[in-house]
Amino acid sequence: MSLRVRSCRAHSGCVLVVNEVNTEPEGRANMPKTSYSKPSVGATGKTGSWRTFDPVINYKECSKCRTCWLYCPEAVITLEDDGTPHIDYDYCKGCGICAQVCPRKCIDMVRKGTRDEEDEE
Amino acid sequence: MKTELMSANYAAARAVVSARVEVVAAYPITPATTVPEQIALLSEKGIYKGEFIRVESEHSAMFACIGASSTGARAFTATSSNGLLLMDEALHWASAARLPIVLANINRSVSPSWNIHVSHDDSMSKRDTGWIQFYVSSVDEFYHTIIQAFKLAEDERVLMPTMVNADGFVLSHTVSRYDYLEPEEVDKFLQPYSPPHWVMDPENPVAHGNIVFPEHYQEFRYSMHEGTKNALDVYLEIEAEYKKLFGKYFGGPIECYKCDDADYIMTSQGTIGAEARDAIDQLRKDGYKVGSARIRMYRPFPIDHIRDLAKGKKAIASFDRSVSYGFGGPVANDIRASLYATDIRPLIKSYIGGLGGRDITVPDIKEILLDLIKHEESGEAGPEETWHDLR
Ligand code: SF4
Ligand code: SF4
Numbered sequence: 244m245s246l247r248v249r250s251c252r253a254h255s256g257c258v259l260v261v262n263e264v265n266t267e268p269e270g271r272a273n274m275p276k277t278s279y280s281k282p283s284v285g286a287t288g289k290t291g292s293w294r295t296f297d298p299v300i301n302y303k304e305c306s307k308c309r310t311c312w313l314y315c316p317e318a319v320i321t322l323e324d325d326g327t328p329h330i331d332y333d334y335c336k337g338c339g340i341c342a343q344v345c346p347r348k349c350i351d352m353v354r355k356g357t358r359d360e361e362d363e364e
Numbered sequence: 365m366k367t368e369l370m371s372a373n374y375a376a377a378r379a380v381v382s383a384r385v386e387v388v389a390a391y392p393i394t395p396a397t398t399v400p401e402q403i404a405l406l407s408e409k410g411i412y413k414g415e416f417i418r419v420e421s422e423h424s425a426m427f428a429c430i431g432a433s434s435t436g437a438r439a440f441t442a443t444s445s446n447g448l449l450l451m452d453e454a455l456h457w458a459s460a461a462r463l464p465i466v467l468a469n470i471n472r473s474v475s476p477s478w479n480i481h482v483s484h485d486d487s488m489s490k491r492d493t494g495w496i497q498f499y500v501s502s503v504d505e506f507y508h509t510i511i512q513a514f515k516l517a518e519d520e521r522v523l524m525p526t527m528v529n530a531d532g533f534v535l536s537h538t539v540s541r542y543d544y545l546e547p548e549e550v551d552k553f554l555q556p557y558s559p560p561h562w563v564m565d566p567e568n569p570v571a572h573g574n575i576v577f578p579e580h581y582q583e584f585r586y587s588m589h590e591g592t593k594n595a596l597d598v599y600l601e602i603e604a605e606y607k608k609l610f611g612k613y614f615g616g617p618i619e620c621y622k623c624d625d626a627d628y629i630m631t632s633q634g635t636i637g638a639e640a641r642d643a644i645d646q647l648r649k650d651g652y653k654v655g656s657a658r659i660r661m662y663r664p665f666p667i668d669h670i671r672d673l674a675k676g677k678k679a680i681a682s683f684d685r686s687v688s689y690g691f692g693g694p695v696a697n698d699i700r701a702s703l704y705a706t707d708i709r710p711l712i713k714s715y716i717g718g719l720g721g722r723d724i725t726v727p728d729i730k731e732i733l734l735d736l737i738k739h740e741e742s743g744e745a746g747p748e749e750t751w752h753d754l755r
Contacts, residue, residue, distance in 0.1 A: 271583035276462045276523060276561040276591075278584060279572045 294337030459494025464517030481721020626655030717752030
């Protein structure tokens, strides 16, 4: 077992995640001297899988005001240079805050599995 | 190498310069105050070239050292008594983060009752924080042990923080002769610290202090235990190198005085071990085969050295300037435990005293050794624990 020490995107990077890679004999010999984590993507898996409702942006109505970007507690909304918001569904928790705060009410929360994934971009 | 008359605290400040320490963070507390005070003065004069961070408490002082050491800087602090106790959380953090910080602790009794004089119960109560511990008996030994402590703590086989303890006032505010080295001379012995395990580097970011689940926590603790145990042999190497380079040697983990042919040994920590030499000489004149063993290294505990020391002895008086409430002298208990797995069975008597700075002088040490001899010869072991000069 070798250890890959990584940070979890889901909880403020505070969790040490030790991934097992079954290539070497198990044991402490491959452990670092102390616990630290390096920034990486998805060390505890894609936490967006916890979601029940998906936020879907209606780009025809979106005014690029960035309010959703500002409020998203998971910081999973990114902006293009012109302010167009994009949701990273790998990590979006589906909390619905973006939909609540959107002044244009152009974010719909739709039950997981009913979203048309082609619409995302 | 140059010679000066100096107090232990000013000598510690000089050691910080000699070892090219890069960050000092400290908060004043009697009797350690003059260590950071002197470093601040040397800093203003441009002699100490590192950073001097003024902090608002000892807790912050140690965490500032932790931050500094995490970036790969050589870090130092000094404190005493309740200041050391306030650092407690950070002491555990430093050792578990494997940061080779060096701390000069000027032993002082813990309050209340308010008392600024020496007892060892401040540092003894930090026994299990994962800090290597030394106790010294002279200004000269304090200075050189601090320099050695950096090399020991930074060794890849060790990587544990190290505390060098000196008796408050007896050493901290008493001037005596010592030999010091210029940084250029120490360079031959002590290379710049370059962290071999982990480092805080903005170019290669890491987060430290993460949650570690039950699958791995224990292994990190085992690694600390291994590093600490390694410190014993690594220190022997370091001392040999230091002796070769600078001609200074303070006796290894346990400094023995006339122990080889002795039937009776008194063990002690700190300056009492220096005082004991005169008592030994006087008792030897009276025909008693006595010796003094001054325990310099308390963690890791030099178990094998204790076994060698105790072999063939009739009795050992272990003198503790501190108490583990409900179980007596901490070092006495460690000595007994070290021998249990062997068939070495001298009579071991524990003596506790000198608390709150009460003087332990030659007549006291003679009294203790004669008490030991009396019990051994009579075959009546007497009390396992004796509070010396309890009024
Ligand atoms: S639903 Fe919550 S987590 Fe997902 S994008 Fe909106 S605010 Fe962020
Ligand atoms: S809050 Fe609504 S309108 Fe504003 S950028 Fe986000 S989706 Fe567009």
